[in-house]
């Protein structure tokens with residue numbers, strides 16, 4: 001890799017991690033009914049303002065060894081992990097764009113730039129819903145509904161877009177939502193709730209037709225594996241609720257970015273295309 005590309009990826013990583021840090025902050029303010037903007041970031045425990053360097057994504061956590069610089073209270077590891085995750089996802093998205101560009105997918109620089117903005121959008125929207133679900137076990141309609149509308153609108157501007165293609169993507173969303181609805185009914189809302197149904201609609205729409213359908217499958221596999229690992233590590237008991245939203249969000253990102261590649265690989269295993 002050229003030095004330019006490497007510094008590009010480092011910048012992208014910090015962009016993704018900074019978005020995650022911002023979303024974590026918004027999630028906290030939403031959950032505590034605080035104003036979304038303004039005011040300095042403060043420790044949840046001692047309420048003292050945090051020094052600027054502790055707010056640097058990922059690095060701040062490492063420099064303070066995961067403690068509040070003022071009172072020493074432990075900061076949950078979920079925040080730096082979320083930052084790492086979104087940073088890495090943005091890098092993966094950009095990597096995928098390079099292979100698409102090599103295939104001649106982007107006919108103009110505007111489409112290339114627009115596609116990047118779309119990736120930033122879905123990483124932010126799915127990230128927001130995921131971190132809020134992790135924090136409060138709730139998926140907010142007031143985020144999901146506008147996100148569905150804006151995603152549908154933006155999809156019409158992507159390369160190869162058409163109303164028919166959008167209808168197909170919406171169908172993937174509706175089928176995904178119907179499937180989760182069925183599970184919610186079957187389990188009487190014990191594992192998942194109605195928020196997951198709406199998130200499944202968004203995730204199916206993002207993944208598109210037919211890749212979006214894979215998102216639900218990825219979410220279940222990831223949820224089962226991580227749920228079992230958490231139980232094995234005694235982090236969670238068998239009865240504690242594990243939010244399903246983050247798994248749906250990850251499924252949505254993977255199916256959007258790498259759905260084509262995964263589909264091709266999956267079917268080539270069985271059908272030898």
Ligand SMILES: [Zn+2]
Nearest residue numbers: 043046068071
């Ligand atoms: Zn503190």
